[in-house]
Amino acid sequence: MNHIVKITAKGQTTIPQDVRAALHVSPGDYVAWEMAEDGTARVRRVQPLDLDYLRSLEGTLTEWSSDADEAAYHDL
16 A cells, blocks of 8 residues: 655654554654665664663674684675
């Protein structure tokens, strides 16, 4: 189903209820806009990153950050 919505002066719009239901989104959730080269856009629900958790993991990954590892895996 297609929907036509108006964009406000601030660049905002309302996501129609059935689209919100299909995406399983509600206030406070995040969506990502993905642009294709042909000018079309796709929107999908995304989970926010837990930056504190990721930073805590970063300290445990030092065993894989040697110069030898960089040389071996630089083209992946």
